[in-house]
Amino acid sequence: MQLALTEEETAFREEMRTFFTTKIPQELRDAIAAGRHIGKEGIVESQRIMNEAGIAVPNWPVEWGGQDWTPLQKHIWHEEMQLACVPPPLAFNANMIGPVIAHFGNEEQKKKFLPPTANLDIWWAQGFSEPDAGSDLASLKTKAVKDGDDWIVNGQKTWTTLGQHADWIFCLCRTDPDAPKKQAGISMLVFPMDTEGVELRPIELIDGGFEVNEVFFQDVRVPPEGLIGEENQGWTQAKFLLGNERVGVAPVGATKRALATLKATAAESGDLEDPLVASQFIELENALLALELTALRVVANSSDGKPHPASSVLKLKGTELQQAVSELAVDLAGPLALASGAGEGSDIPDWARVATPNYLNLRKASIYGGSNEIQRQIIAGTILGL
Amino acid sequence: MDFTLDGEQTALRDAVRGLLKGYDNEHRREVVAEDPGFDESLWGKLAEMGVLGLPFAEDDGGMGAGPAEVSVVAEELGRVIAPEPFVEAVVLAGGLVAALGSDEQKKEILGGLSSGELVPAFAWSDPTGGEGGVSVDGDTLSGVKEPVLNAGRADLFVVFADGRLFLVDPADTEVTSYSTFDGGRAAHVSFDKSPATPLGEGGDATEATKDVIAAATIAYCHEALGAMDSALKMTTEYLTTRKQFGMTLNRFQALTFRAADMYTSLELTRSIVTWATMVLADEDSDAEKKREAAARAKLQVSKAGRHIGQEAIQLHGGIGMTAEYAVGHLTARLTAIDHLLGDGRQQIKNLSRRLTSYDVVEPLP
Numbered sequence A: 001m002q003l004a005l006t007e008e009e010t011a012f013r014e015e016m017r018t019f020f021t022t023k024i025p026q027e028l029r030d031a032i033a034a035g036r037h038i039g040k041e042g043i044v045e046s047q048r049i050m051n052e053a054g055i056a057v058p059n060w061p062v063e064w065g066g067q068d069w070t071p072l073q074k075h076i077w078h079e080e081m082q083l084a085c086v087p088p089p090l091a092f093n094a095n096m097i098g099p100v101i102a103h104f105g106n107e108e109q110k111k112k113f114l115p116p117t118a119n120l121d122i123w124w125a126q127g128f129s130e131p132d133a134g135s136d137l138a139s140l141k142t143k144a145v146k147d148g149d150d151w152i153v154n155g156q157k158t159w160t161t162l163g164q165h166a167d168w169i170f171c172l173c174r175t176d177p178d179a180p181k182k183q184a185g186i187s188m189l190v191f192p193m194d195t196e197g198v199e200l201r202p203i204e205l206i207d208g209g210f211e212v213n214e215v216f217f218q219d220v221r222v223p224p225e226g227l228i229g230e231e232n233q234g235w236t237q238a239k240f241l242l243g244n245e246r247v248g249v250a251p252v253g254a255t256k257r258a259l260a261t262l263k264a265t266a267a268e269s270g271d272l273e274d275p276l277v278a279s280q281f282i283e284l285e286n287a288l289l290a291l292e293l294t295a296l297r298v299v300a301n302s303s304d305g306k307p308h309p310a311s312s313v314l315k316l317k318g319t320e321l322q323q324a325v326s327e328l329a330v331d332l333a334g335p336l337a338l339a340s341g342a343g344e345g346s347d348i349p350d351w352a353r354v355a356t357p358n359y360l361n362l363r364k365a366s367i368y369g370g371s372n373e374i375q376r377q378i379i380a381g382t383i384l385g386l
Numbered sequence B: 001m002d003f004t005l006d007g008e009q010t011a012l013r014d015a016v017r018g019l020l021k022g023y024d025n026e027h028r029r030e031v032v033a034e035d036p037g038f039d040e041s042l043w044g045k046l047a048e049m050g051v052l053g054l055p056f057a058e059d060d061g062g063m064g065a066g067p068a069e070v071s072v073v074a075e076e077l078g079r080v081i082a083p084e085p086f087v088e089a090v091v092l093a094g095g096l097v098a099a100l101g102s103d104e105q106k107k108e109i110l111g112g113l114s115s116g117e118l119v120p121a122f123a124w125s126d127p128t129g130g131e132g133g134v135s136v137d138g139d140t141l142s143g144v145k146e147p148v149l150n151a152g153r154a155d156l157f158v159v160f161a162d163g164r165l166f167l168v169d170p171a172d173t174e175v176t177s178y179s180t181f182d183g184g185r186a187a188h189v190s191f192d193k194s195p196a197t198p199l200g201e202g203g204d205a206t207e208a209t210k211d212v213i214a215a216a217t218i219a220y221c222h223e224a225l226g227a228m229d230s231a232l233k234m235t236t237e238y239l240t241t242r243k244q245f246g247m248t249l250n251r252f253q254a255l256t257f258r259a260a261d262m263y264t265s266l267e268l269t270r271s272i273v274t275w276a277t278m279v280l281a282d283e284d285s286d287a288e289k290k291r292e293a294a295a296r297a298k299l300q301v302s303k304a305g306r307h308i309g310q311e312a313i314q315l316h317g318g319i320g321m322t323a324e325y326a327v328g329h330l331t332a333r334l335t336a337i338d339h340l341l342g343d344g345r346q347q348i349k350n351l352s353r354r355l356t357s358y359d360v361v362e363p364l365p
Helices: A007-022 A026-033 A039-052 A071-083 A091-104 A107-118 A234-248 A252-269 A275-300 A311-341 A350-366 A372-383 B007-019 B025-033 B040-049 B067-079 B086-100 B103-114 B206-241 B253-281 B287-321 B326-339 B344-352
Strands: A124-127 A143-147 A150-157 A168-174 A186-192 A198-203 A212-222 B120-123 B134-137 B140-149 B156-161 B164-168 B173-179 B185-195
Touching (some): A071 A252, A071 A275, A091 A124, A091 A186, A168 A234, A252 A311, A252 A350, A311 A350, A311 A372, A372 B253, B007 B040, B067 B086, B120 B140, B206 B287, B253 B287
Antiparallel strands (some): A143 A150, A198 A212
16 A cells, blocks of 8 residues: 655656646636636637647557556546646547547547547547437337448437537448347448538537437448457447547546635635535535545556446546536536626626536436446446345 | 565464354354353464464563554454454553553563453453543542443553553452443442553653553454455355245346445455554554554544444344344444444544545645
């Protein structure tokens, strides 16, 4: 048992802290801190600055722009980024399709896709969920049928986050409807969003935002080089991808930052003098501490690159706490939260205006990335043997 | 940063675990049914193993080990809810003597404690729930302390009175002992002009006492962690073997999801409790940092102990209510630990004093 970081780790933390607080534009970080949307340009700008410094995709293989960091260094990188309110590299690129192509793709695909994926020259969309395949992802119906060497894709995806910005989509398609197990007949195809036959329709969410979309495919022609890895190997890739997603999805640093900002607001308004309010902050801070320490334990035991089974705890508890902090903001805002549509000319502070849209938006966190019920299923089955 | 045990700590864990191997619920019930409420022969074996002198200097007859080793032992005792007063006698009463005692007092008391010949008890709580009850008059003490854990068996009292610490011979007091709901022993201890020797120089001991209480709190947290781990293990075993409606209970998702939530509570607790030991052991941690770590660990233990203890009984159904079955005793012990040295609500109060003095909680130094 040893608490202290080594000298090298301390220096690394300082280096990351300095980078994130001096190289990423202040106005971007201020917008994130205030809970405002920064748009496509902001996300692209931030990721390109990181990529130029070689730290946008540290989890990738070194030859494709990754870093030979220890798990603890990767954790520090992620935490410092969030604490500094830096928009993280786009998950679809950095955590999802990038590692899949690096692991399963052929040399040509790696050369073609990985550099622009790291630099966000290509914005990827995730084509996994379907209207009848949510938690039960393997029952997906979108099919890809051979036509000569090409694939012809027909079907529908949904919950395609930020698909409106996407240049390409990675898509799980059923390529063998007669496979003995439904998991065995799925392949991963990639193609541009402007291919003929691809149609995107936005879905309005409960916070009034347009974050997710439906994507329809009608006779979409995909050349053979659009297949990632082997035919009918898509489920293996999907599991690989979702394992990575689960680890990255626990937003410990961002939630800590959100709670600290809220605490400063509550201290200023006098709300924090109420012991009931103070105790809510203490309990949330403590739960977040336990979560962060668990994340540190998990990274320390993930040296073989595979996610620790306890990563489900991180997803489950991490999203619950993220939601709880957003709920506390709504409680502290009280009736002021009704000013969600106010523009200039309103006296109500920004944080109170965004509190409820943010709270409503974050209800998604316990649903995506494998719903929290799926995480309980994984804990009960894989870890507890139930 | 490293959460794992080193080779020697692992060997210590295995040795203690080996010693406790036969400590099942049946044996424990026999032990706690008779005074002094713990197994004197096991106490002797713990002494032989060096466990009772673990945190004390070698010059005083101890082993010169640190908080990590203490935590390892406490966790193993917690796994079988062994009623031997390791935290109470060694970490708490012994810890106070080690912190403040004169060289002579340390040699005599810690030497005796380490060899198993002397069992000290800390007289701290008063019947109103505070830490007063006894006042100093010259070189005597008068008043009442209650509940004093293990007072009926103690060879020596370390008494907190008027902010100072004293050593008192139990023969000079009146001790009325009784059983506690977790199978332990406590007592009403009445002091009537009882002769008292100041511990060390006899000055104000408030701060030093808080430091020792922080260390004992963290040891209790490890004891609780061991108990929670056992409660979850028993529950998952039960769910995979007990049949109702023609199938084992693990076929019912309503039950397995609750077990998954218990696991989440347990792992979060393991993280924060282990961290608290690391803070305690780190040479750069100041007293305030150590007390804060103890408060944070205890707050989590308070919540998780209730959650896991209550659910363990519920998922067992009726059998979990019986004294014959261990799971209820685990829950009783978790409840006792929750309320010793400051419960969750008290820890929130402690932590609230500094709430506005920092931005985020930083686990790393």
